[in-house]
Amino acid sequence: MRTGSGDDAEDWAAAGRGDGEAYGRVFDRHRDRVRRHAVRLVPPEVDVDDVVAVVFLEAWRRRRTARLVDGDLLPWLLVTATNVARNATRATMRHRRLLATLPPAEHAPDPADRHDDGAAVAAFRRLAVADQQVLALCVVAGYREAEAAAVLGVPIGTVKSRLSRARKRLGAQFAEHPAVPTTSGGHR
Amino acid sequence: MTTTPRDRALRALLVDRVERSVRRRRWLIPTVGVGAFVVAGALTAGALVGTGLLQQSLAPEDAAALVATGAAGDVTLLGAPVVRVSDGPTSLTLPERPSGAQHVAVGLQCAPTGTASVAVAGGVPTTADCGTSVSLPVGADTAGRPTVRVEHDGPMTVWASWARPDPIPGPSPEQQAALEDGVVTRSEYVAAWDRYVGCMRESGHPVDLGPLQPVVFVSGIPTEALQADSRCGASELLDVNAMWQNEHPDAEPYTPAAGAPYDPATDPEYAG
Numbered sequence: 001m002r003t004g005s006g007d008d009a010e011d012w013a014a015a016g017r018g019d020g021e022a023y024g025r026v027f028d029r030h031r032d033r034v035r036r037h038a039v040r041l042v043p044p045e046v047d048v049d050d051v052v053a054v055v056f057l058e059a060w061r062r063r064r065t066a067r068l069v070d071g072d073l074l075p076w077l078l079v080t081a082t083n084v085a086r087n088a089t090r091a092t093m094r095h096r097r098l099l100a101t102l103p104p105a106e107h108a109p110d111p112a113d114r115h116d117d118g119a120a121v122a123a124f125r126r127l128a129v130a131d132q133q134v135l136a137l138c139v140v141a142g143y144r145e146a147e148a149a150a151v152l153g154v155p156i157g158t159v160k161s162r163l164s165r166a167r168k169r170l171g172a173q174f175a176e177h178p179a180v181p182t183t184s185g186g187h188r
Numbered sequence: 189m190t191t192t193p194r195d196r197a198l199r200a201l202l203v204d205r206v207e208r209s210v211r212r213r214r215w216l217i218p219t220v221g222v223g224a225f226v227v228a229g230a231l232t233a234g235a236l237v238g239t240g241l242l243q244q245s246l247a248p249e250d251a252a253a254l255v256a257t258g259a260a261g262d263v264t265l266l267g268a269p270v271v272r273v274s275d276g277p278t279s280l281t282l283p284e285r286p287s288g289a290q291h292v293a294v295g296l297q298c299a300p301t302g303t304a305s306v307a308v309a310g311g312v313p314t315t316a317d318c319g320t321s322v323s324l325p326v327g328a329d330t331a332g333r334p335t336v337r338v339e340h341d342g343p344m345t346v347w348a349s350w351a352r353p354d355p356i357p358g359p360s361p362e363q364q365a366a367l368e369d370g371v372v373t374r375s376e377y378v379a380a381w382d383r384y385v386g387c388m389r390e391s392g393h394p395v396d397l398g399p400l401q402p403v404v405f406v407s408g409i410p411t412e413a414l415q416a417d418s419r420c421g422a423s424e425l426l427d428v429n430a431m432w433q434n435e436h437p438d439a440e441p442y443t444p445a446a447g448a449p450y451d452p453a454t455d456p457e458y459a460g
Contacts, residue, residue: 015206018206018207019206019207020202020203020204020205020206020207023202023203023206024199024202027198027202028199031195049194052198053198053201056202057202057205060206061370061371061434062369062370063370064367064368065369065370102197102201103194103197104194
């Protein structure tokens with residue numbers, strides 16, 4: 001189920017004019033959703049809070065390539081999160097000096113955030129990044145194929161074929177690990 | 189989900205990051221004339237401008253050079269500037285708004301150097317560096333003769349004038365291409381500076397960057413080159429430069445990190 005905010009266009013444009021508070025509101029709206037998405041993407045040894053920070057830093061650094069879907073920046077943030085998680089070490093290195101200025105996480109990760117940290121998520125992590133992207137957008141986050149195509153910058157036919165292939169590969173991963181009874185949650 | 193101190197710190201960092209990335213500009217070092225106008229009691233008497241306002245008189249040649257010093261380079265001054273020498277905060281009253289005036293330009297020389305707060309017509313104050321000028325928009329609803337308020341602890345010379353913004357060219361195709369992927373590489377940064385230097389040379393204002401290739405280039409330009417700098421910078425350099433600086437936040441001006449010879453092996457942002 002998707003519940004895109006659609007409120008980002010105005011704040012994104014204002015941020016482009018130097019309104020930092022506008023980007024702060026984008027962060028407020030999507031921080032928790034990006035964090036939940038990152039939990040599915042990174043292995044337990046990676047600090048999810050670092051990934052969230054790098055996602056928003058990278059999103060701003062690569063702002064000229066941003067794509068909004070119906071005024072919603074979240075799908076592009078999820079794509080960015082997938083890329084960041086894929087290269088967590090390298091990306092974290094890019095911003096390591098800034099990350100070092102942030103206070104440490106004051107609590108251990110909430111177990112509820114990792115409730116689905118089982119073989120399903122492990123299988124998801126083993127997929128190619130292109131497969132992760134379409135599954136994250138169309139299956140986990142509930143965006144339509146046309147919306148995923150817009151944010152990924154590919155034809156809708158490519159999204160359909162990638163989605164079909166990703167599902168098959170995910171199924172194959174399950175076949176190799178048959179003790180998996182669940183799939184990733186679809187809440188946003 | 190609760191908001192932790194780390195969340196709040198990250199949010200503040202992002203807000204600052206956005207504001208700095210747009211606010212940051214290349215650091216200019218006016219190399220001509222600044223030293224001649226350090227505030228002192230030795231300013232010569234003479235007729236400056238016939239505004240009839242209570243203000244310090246300057247020799248005409250000093251006044252002309254003072255107004256040029258640190259001028260933003262992207263505005264055309266309209267009418268006669270008003271000038272005041274003070275020891276501490278001061279106010280200047282502008283003449284009636286001339287036709288076409290949309291901004292007020294304010295320049296200042298201070299001792300000691302630092303920053304000053306500038307507000308026009310009771311508006312929101314802005315911070316100006318000593319030795320430079322700022323240009324502030326003044327809405328059409330501001331009637332009469334607005335007052336410019338400048339706050340600085342110490343002696344300073346301030347000028348203010350009605351102004352009209354000059355049209356600034358957009359980024360060149362080469363600069364747009366360098367920005368297209370959202371990352372400025374070292375080679376794109378150097379190429380942008382090369383184009384800027386070439387543009388300045390063609391305008392009759394050669395820029396010498398010296399033999400060093402530091403992390404962040406800093407140019408020194410004479411005051412008479414400010415207008416060309418504004419045009420060449422907008423066309424060839426400013427956006428690329430801002431993005432490069434954004435990628436290298438530790439390279440603050442005049443620090444070892446900025447002035448050290450560039451070494452890609454130590455640059456975590458290195459991308460060719």
